Amino acid sequence: PENPEPMLRIGKSYLGTKYVANTLDQDGEESLVIRTDAVDCLTFVEYTLAQALGSSFADNLQKIRYRDGIINGYPSRLHYTSEWIENGIRHGFLTDITAKNSAHTQKISLSYMSTHPKQYKKLADSPENVRQMAEYEKAISGKVVHWLPKSELPEAGLPWIMNGDIIAITTKMPGLDIAHVGIAEYKEGKLHLLHASSTLGKVVVSDEPLNHMLNNNKSWTGIRVVRMSH
Ligand code: NAG
Structure with a gap:
């Protein structure tokens, strides 16, 4: 069968969707924004996962995007992908695949948003949000979380990384955990990334295999792999 994995099948229905940053940062109170016509790397994965989980799209999205599914101001949104992952595991809709398959660990260290408040509309004007x-x-x-250094990811991928898996790219940017996210897709025996690309301005399957993308970016260090729990 073609694309039997729902994350991949649904993710591919977004091919060509335009890339727009900061769609969630609306004026006024924080509320559940649904903009499936304009995505960034994370919202693309969120919409795909919310749809793949089935039944209520909006309920799923709220559980995926907000800490314990509760919307209570800007800081209740899961801004850091490692907390986004942790929330998904805790609520039973994500599984940490790297934890089962890679012995490498790293210690999470977050400070980017609170130390760069001017880069975030909802932090720039609110010391309380920054706090x-x-x-x-x-x-x-x-x-401490498990990860896979990019030097250990072959062009052909790995047997434990499957079509439709969520790939989170780790970074050495100080105070930040994850720099980019997308969905795994094997093409002609090589592992590629289905993702919302800021440089190409839309959702695409990478021309290059994922390991080349990683090796061509000096601040990207490796990946974490998580899978929708069925
Ligand atoms: C993330 C942003 C987050 C935003 C999300 C979806 C950081 C650390 N996190 O990259 O604020 O909600 O994209 O647009 O910048």
């Missing part, structure tokens, strides 16, 4: 973000950063920092 709360700093608290959440502190709460997750120090947690």
